[in-house]
Structures are given as structure tokens and as C-alpha cells.
Amino acid sequence: MVSYEGYPILEFLFKKESIWQINLSRDGSRKTQRGGDRELIRGIYTATSALNLQELKQEVWANNIANLDTPGFKKELTWAEAAREANLFRFLGSQNPYSLGRMTAGVQPGTEKLTDFSPGRLEETGNYLDLAIEGEGFFVVSTPSGEAYTRAGNFQLDEEGRLVTVSGYPVVGEGGEIILPAGGSVSVDEEGNISVDGEEVDRLRIVDFLNRAVLRKSGENLFVAEGVIPQETTNFELRQGFLEKSNLDPVEAMVTMMEALREYEIAQRILVSQDEALQKAVNSIAQL
Amino acid sequence: MIRALWTAATGMQAKQMDLDVIANNLANVNTTGFKKSRVDFQDLMYQVVRVKGTPTSPDTQVPSGIEIGLGVRPGAVQKMFSQGDIYETSNPLDVVIEGDGFFQILTPDGTIAYSRDGSFKLDAQGRMVTSDGFPLEPPITIPEGAESVTVAQDGTVTVTMPGEIEPQEVGVIELARFINPAGLLSIGRNLYLATASSGEPQIGTPGLEGFGTLAQGFLETSNVQIVEEMVRMISAQRAYEINSKAITTADEMMSIANNLKR
Numbered sequence: 001m002v003s004y005e006g007y008p009i010l011e012f013l014f015k016k017e018s019i020w021q022i023n024l025s026r027d028g029s030r031k032t033q034r035g036g037d038r039e040l041i042r043g044i045y046t047a048t049s050a051l052n053l054q055e056l057k058q059e060v061w062a063n064n065i066a067n068l069d070t071p072g073f074k075k076e077l078t079w080a081e082a083a084r085e086a087n088l089f090r091f092l093g094s095q096n097p098y099s100l101g102r103m104t105a106g107v108q109p110g111t112e113k114l115t116d117f118s119p120g121r122l123e124e125t126g127n128y129l130d131l132a133i134e135g136e137g138f139f140v141v142s143t144p145s146g147e148a149y150t151r152a153g154n155f156q157l158d159e160e161g162r163l164v165t166v167s168g169y170p171v172v173g174e175g176g177e178i179i180l181p182a183g184g185s186v187s188v189d190e191e192g193n194i195s196v197d198g199e200e201v202d203r204l205r206i207v208d209f210l211n212r213a214v215l216r217k218s219g220e221n222l223f224v225a226e227g228v229i230p231q232e233t234t235n236f237e238l239r240q241g242f243l244e245k246s247n248l249d250p251v252e253a254m255v256t257m258m259e260a261l262r263e264y265e266i267a268q269r270i271l272v273s274q275d276e277a278l279q280k281a282v283n284s285i286a287q288l
Numbered sequence: 289m290i291r292a293l294w295t296a297a298t299g300m301q302a303k304q305m306d307l308d309v310i311a312n313n314l315a316n317v318n319t320t321g322f323k324k325s326r327v328d329f330q331d332l333m334y335q336v337v338r339v340k341g342t343p344t345s346p347d348t349q350v351p352s353g354i355e356i357g358l359g360v361r362p363g364a365v366q367k368m369f370s371q372g373d374i375y376e377t378s379n380p381l382d383v384v385i386e387g388d389g390f391f392q393i394l395t396p397d398g399t400i401a402y403s404r405d406g407s408f409k410l411d412a413q414g415r416m417v418t419s420d421g422f423p424l425e426p427p428i429t430i431p432e433g434a435e436s437v438t439v440a441q442d443g444t445v446t447v448t449m450p451g452e453i454e455p456q457e458v459g460v461i462e463l464a465r466f467i468n469p470a471g472l473l474s475i476g477r478n479l480y481l482a483t484a485s486s487g488e489p490q491i492g493t494p495g496l497e498g499f500g501t502l503a504q505g506f507l508e509t510s511n512v513q514i515v516e517e518m519v520r521m522i523s524a525q526r527a528y529e530i531n532s533k534a535i536t537t538a539d540e541m542m543s544i545a546n547n548l549k550r
Contacts, residue, residue, distance in 0.1 A: 051545070055292075056337075056356070058541060062292035062534040063331075063357035066299030068527045069306070070329040070360055109338075109354055125326075127368055154328050156366065157468040159487035166328045166363040182467045182490065184498060197498075217355060219333040220363070250530055257537045268544045275548075 042103075043274040049106030050267035053080055056109055057260045064248050072152030072221050073246035074117055079110025117212050120151075120247035122239065128186050129155045129163070132244045135236035137206040140172040141165055141222060147172070149207065149230070151244055152221040163194075167220045173202035188240040208233040291335075291356065292538040298359030299531035302329055305362050306524040313512045314521075321404030321478050322510035323367045324517075330363035369469045372404075372511040374503070380437045381408045381416065384508045387500020389463030389492075392425040393418055393479060400425055402464055402489070405478035407507055416445075420477055428459035439504040443494040463499050464489035 057078045067073040088100035122132050131153035133139070138149035148169070155171055158164045163171045163178040170177040173194070180186060184197035192204035207230035209215065215223040306327050316322040337354040374384050383406035385391070390402035401422070408416040408424065416428045430437055434447040443461035466472065471485030482489055495501040 055541065056354075058534075058538055059292040059295065059356050062295040062299075062538065063359060065527075065530050065534050066295050066302070066360040067329070067331050067357070068299070068530065069302075069523070070331055073331055076355070076357065114354065126370060127326075152330075154366075156364075156470050159468055159471065159485050161467045161487075166330060166366075182465065182487075182498075217331065217334050217357065220330045250526070253530060254533065257534060261537050261540055264541050265544050268548055271548055 042105075044271055046104075046106035047267045047271035047274065049083060049108060051264060051271070053078075053107050053109060054260045054264040054267065058257065058264075061253055061256050061260065064246075065250075065253050067246055068248055068250065068253075070152070070221065070246050071154050071243050072120070072150055073248070074115050074120075074151070075246065075248045076114050077116050078114070080107050081110040082106075083108045115212070115215065115217070116247065118247050120244045122242045123245050124241060125243050126241050127154075128240060129157070130241055130243045131155065131188060131204075132239045132242040133206060133236050134239055137208045137233045137236045138223065138230075140205045140207055141169045142172050142177065143169045143222065146224070148218065148222040148224050149215065150221050150223065154243055165221070169220075169222075172205050174205055175202050178202045178204070188238055190237040190239075191234070192238045204238070206233055206236055206238075207231060208235070291358070293535055295357070295359040296531045296534035296538065298332065298361060299534070300528055302327075302360045302362055303524050303528040303531065305365075307521065307528075309365055310517050310521050310524060314514070314517050316510055317512045317514060317517075319405075319478065319510050320407050321372065321508050322512065323369050323372075323404070324510065324512045325365050325367050327362050328364045328366055329360050332358045332361055334358065366470050367472065367474065368511065370511050372508045374506050374508055376505060377407075377507050378505050379407075380439075380504060381410070382406060382505055382507050383408065383439050383461070384503050384506040385463065385494070385500040386503055387498075389465045389494065389499045390469075390480070390489075392462065392464050392489075392491075393422045394425040394427075395422055395479070399481065400464075400489075401475065401479035401481055402466075402472065403478050403480065404508060406502075418477070422479075424461065426459065426462065428461065430458060439502055441495055441501040441503070443502055461494065461502060462491050463494050464491050465499060466490070 060076045060078050064075045083105040085102050085104045087102055089097040090100055119134070122134065133151060133153065138151055139153060141148045141150055150165065152165070154166060155163050156166065157180060158168060161180050161182060163180060165171065178194060178201065180194070180201060181196055186194065186196055188194050188204070192206055194201045194204065209225060209228065209230050214225050214228045216226065218224045309325050309327050313324045334355040334357050337356055343349050374386065385404060385406065390404060391406060393401045393403050395401050403418065405418065407419060409419065410430055411417045411421055411423070414430045414432060415423045416430065417423050428445050430447055431449065433450060435450055436448045438446045438455065439461065440446070443463070444457060445459050445461060446455040446457050448455050466482065466489060467487040468485060471483055471487070472480035473483050474480055492499045
């Protein structure tokens, strides 16, 4: 019988059943499982996890860039997180098992907050129905599937004089839908009071969330908060004739894309080297 | 990766549309009464990769999940009805509306169109018509041989006939206005049509109930600001460029993936 002591790859090939891993779960419980078939190609799976992560990053940033000029758009971020660690043990015959150390299964997308709610740049438009929130909070919009929230203040009037979003959903004030009488000059003060020809009509509802991570984007510049009730806020100043654009910085976007591309390339190189090593193990060494 | 390609493609298409609108604004910079347009963008739907609130253990949940946006789309192209600049022409048939309101124009198919362009002419019957020969509604006919035409602030048109001292009233220009002028349909020739979203026109006398007043011998320029359009053009071009970089990056990553297997 050929001795393969000192050849780690061969040990992986022929003695894989002797390596066990103990997975440490988040709740502290331990699960023991045999290394099994993935032993040989563990490195390939690790590199693959990095490829997947960089692909996700590129997809998220492609969407950020596509929305560079979308009013009220908040960019999405990706976070990387080390995948769950495992303790490796080797069992050799009747000897006590000894630890090979800890090893992670690569990387996975993080579970932390992903939307960056930092303010976007304000752009002066001079249009009297363009409103921007400087500070905290969201406009409240009534949609067929319930209340939604938005930072995009490019409002319009519909045929009944209601203040609506670009998609036609009514904006909600303290007295419900906001209906503006025809003709008069509309002014909105810093606190959100809407007046037409000096006469107060309604006050915009501006709300905020203790934990903005509950907000989910539903398209059409809207956020929805399933089941979470927001609270009114006064921590803002409203600007009439301004629009909040996206909070994306094009330089950051370019750098992140370059980073994603190069990290993808590195992970690919690692995968190819793993493949080359395995090829040697399978085709060359085994010929001994 | 294919997702990133299509997402960036929506970004490029949106920027193309932005440039189309800017080009039309710039082409009409010297068009009387022209109102500039603006594209309003919206984000597209999101694909949920990991659902918020998914349990990770009996007591813990995923706090925010993973959603991948699928790009952008133009939500509306909105006309901006701010007042253009007013300049003097000294032509007695040039009339400008200072403030809210539209002239009513009778088109050949019998529908009423609305316009901010007050550069009227006379046709063979002496009617006040637009440059295309469409008459004002209600019609105003200037008698042959009239020495002078006066349009008052409230729209009353008077003429002085040779040998007469007292001016003679020949008609009143009425204005129309809409709850939502941005909902009007542009049909070219400086004309708009009422739609369901603009609401029914309200007809009134210039200077009353919030309607603008008329001024004779002046015209309204377009409300296009060249500097603003140039800045938007630069930003649209750069945004187009960076979207194309997102496509290139996705393409390079796919080519790297293709080289995994030699």
C-alpha cells in the first residue's frame, strides 16, 4: 500500500472519512457531521461563495446607478459576512481526535441594514409642487394596498385638484387627501402647512420610523412598512421648489464596481488554482 | 449577472429619454409660449432574495433581508407651466397672458385647443387667427380699414374707425384655465387639448378670479433656461456613461466566469 503521509491532498482523497467537522450554530448548539464529499473540493466552494457575493454586489450597484437621477432614491449597500465557522477534527484509528483548527465556509451576504437613508442632494427646480424634506421623515402616500412612504416630492395635481405622486397616488395630509382649489398660488412653509392665496388648506403628514430597516422598497419610489406604524416627526424643514435627488455618489459607484470586478477576478484565480492542484492530485500523483 | 446587464440597460434607456426631452426643450428655446418638459424617474420593482423577518433561530430573525432592484423607468414627462419671460414687440396683435390662463383656439375639426402663444394675425375675413390660421374662440373680427386696435387688460378688444372719435368694441378675449395644466395633451403648433387628467376648462375674464391679465404689444418667450438644460444634458450624458460602465463590468465578470473552466 502506498504511504501518503505528508501529502495533504492525498489524505483528503483517501482518508476523507476520518475528518469530521463540528458546526457551531448561532445559538451555541453543536452539530457534528462527517466531512463527506465536500472535503475534496472545500476550497472550490469557498471561492464560489466569493464569486456569488461579488455578483450580487454588482447587481445591487447596477440598480443604484440606473437610479442615479430618480428623486428620493436611497442607495442599497451590500455587506459581506463570514459564513458559519466549523471546527475540524481528525480521527485516526484509536487515537484521540485532534483539532485541525477552525475553518469557515467562505463568505455570505450580510444580514445587516441594506438601504442607506442618508439625505440626497437638493436640486432647485422652481416648480411650486416640488417639495423636499430637509432632515428626517417621509411623505405619506395612500395606495390601493395601503399606506406607503416616499422621499420623492415631485408631486402633481389630478383632475380633481388632489395632490398626487407621479403614479397618481394621493398624498396624505392631516385631514386626509389634500385637495387644492384651482387657480390660487400654492405655498408650503417649512413645517409643511399648505396654503392657497394665504388661506391654510391642510398640513402634510411627515412621519418617521424608529427602525427604518422595516421599510421595504416596492418600486415607484415608494417604501412600505408591513404592519409597522410610523410616528409623526417635526425633525425636518420642508423646501418648496426643491427636489431631493438620489443619494448616490457616482465616484463611489465606479470604485465599488471596480472593486467588485477585481475581487471577482481574484476569487476566480483561486478557484482555478484549486482546480489545477486537484488535477495534479487526480492525474499525476496517482500515477505513482 | 444577467440581471445587472438588464438593470443597467434600463438606466441607459431612461437617460436616452431624458436627452430626447432636453433636446426638444432646447429646440424650442425661441418658440413663443413654449413650456419646458421634465422626465420624472421611478425605481422599478424589487426582487426579494431573502425575505425580511425570516427566522434564523427560534428567537431571531433576518433584520432586513436582501432585495435587488431591477432598474429604473420614466414615470412621467411633465410640462412645467411657469411663466416665460415677456418681451416687447410693439405689434398691436401680439397679446401676452401675465399669469394663469390659456387662449382658446378653434381647430379645423371643431374642437377647442388651448394656447399660451398670443402672436395673432388677421385672416382674409379680418378674424384674429394663430400663425396656422386657426381663429380665436369666441371669434374676434377686426373691421376692414380700422385705424388702431386696442386690447385692454381685461380682454376687451376695441377698434377706432377712420373719422370716428369714439372707439368701438368688437369682442372680448376669454381665457380658460385648468386645475391640472400638467395633464394637458400637447399636440404641437403651440396647442394643447384638455384630457381627463387636466380636468374641465374653466372659462373666465382676464384679471378676475385668479385669471392672468392681458398685455398688448408683448409676447411670452419659452420658459426654457439654456444653462439649466445644458447642465441636465451633461448630467444625462455622464449618467448614460456610468450605466454603460455597469454593463461593461457585468460583461467582464461573465467573461471571467467563462474562464473558470479551461
